[in-house]
Amino acid sequence: MKIVALICRILLGLLFVVFGLNGLHSFLHMPSPNLDSTHAALAGQYFGSVGASGWMSFVYICQIVGGLLVLLGRTAPAGLCILAPVLVNILCFHIFIMGGTGASTGVVALVLWLIVFYSYRAHFAGIVSTSAAPAA
Amino acid sequence: MKWLYLVCRILLGALFVFAGVMKIHPFGPQDMHMPAPAMQWFGVMISSGWIVVLGYFEVLGGLLLLIGGTLPLGLCIVCPITVNILLFDILLAGRQGIGAALVLVAFEVVLIYGYRGSFAGILSYKAKPTLSSSAAS
Numbered sequence: 001m002k003i004v005a006l007i008c009r010i011l012l013g014l015l016f017v018v019f020g021l022n023g024l025h026s027f028l029h030m031p032s033p034n035l036d037s038t039h040a041a042l043a044g045q046y047f048g049s050v051g052a053s054g055w056m057s058f059v060y061i062c063q064i065v066g067g068l069l070v071l072l073g074r075t076a077p078a079g080l081c082i083l084a085p086v087l088v089n090i091l092c093f094h095i096f097i098m099g100g101t102g103a104s105t106g107v108v109a110l111v112l113w114l115i116v117f118y119s120y121r122a123h124f125a126g127i128v129s130t131s132a133a134p135a136a
Numbered sequence: 137m138k139w140l141y142l143v144c145r146i147l148l149g150a151l152f153v154f155a156g157v158m159k160i161h162p163f164g165p166q167d168m169h170m171p172a173p174a175m176q177w178f179g180v181m182i183s184s185g186w187i188v189v190l191g192y193f194e195v196l197g198g199l200l201l202l203i204g205g206t207l208p209l210g211l212c213i214v215c216p217i218t219v220n221i222l223l224f225d226i227l228l229a230g231r232q233g234i235g236a237a238l239v240l241v242a243f244e245v246v247l248i249y250g251y252r253g254s255f256a257g258i259l260s261y262k263a264k265p266t267l268s269s270s271a272a273s
Contacts, residue, residue, distance in 0.1 A: 096184035
């Protein structure tokens with residue numbers, strides 16, 4: 001279990017660092033997806049507004065920072081907190097904009113995230129508490 | 137200070153629940169005057185259905201804030217949404233609505249400070265995986 005958690009943590013961190021860097025400066029050769037006309041139009045609109053504005057650069061930087069914090073290990077809980085909202089939106093992007101195309105990488109990242117989260121679960125006790133109160 | 141936290145918590149929670157319900161079931165006047173990139177963003181979010189997921193997360197985060205005991209998890213949901221509201225206002229909407237977003241940020245900063253003890257676990261830089269239930273410390 002210790003080894004599984006370690007491997008998942010390194011894979012999760014590398015996945016986000018590599019794809020974050022690729023987003024900022026494309027070096028991976030990714031095949032262009034085959035989309036039907038509805039989803040091709042949605043993808044065009046999406047990249048026309050979000051892509052053209054520089055919003056994605058912020059997301060890629062979050063991926064790199066979150067991935068590095070996870071790779072570092074000592075800061076994995078903070079890294080998981082940064083990667084979680086990014087991951088939710090990656091899944092939403094592939095489901096709603098791409099119509100399911102390319103969602104498999106997102107699902108793999110989700111499984112890795114859940115395993116790493118489980119291995120660091122003790123550190124999340126404070127935020128999943130149901131009886132939190134302000135510090136005196 | 138407890139009153140300040142209570143007021144921030146109720147206002148922030150209510151704002152997110154309201155904004156979330158508006159995204160799931162739009163009601164009232166829908167007259168939006170926004171720059172073209174912002175309108176295009178709303179267009180693609182609404183026609184793809186993505187906006188409903190955002191709406192549910194806003195309602196969930198807002199309710200967790202209103203409940204009170206679950207505030208830290210609620211903040212973990214509404215803070216990333218707030219970051220993206222800011223990015224939307226700065227990058228797409230020409231900063232015309234940034235005042236409201238900065239109010240959200242102010243409430244969140246107050247609440248994160250007030251509940252700082254709850255965030256010690258995730259902000260640790262000496263985190264260790266829990267290896268087994270017996271080895272947990």
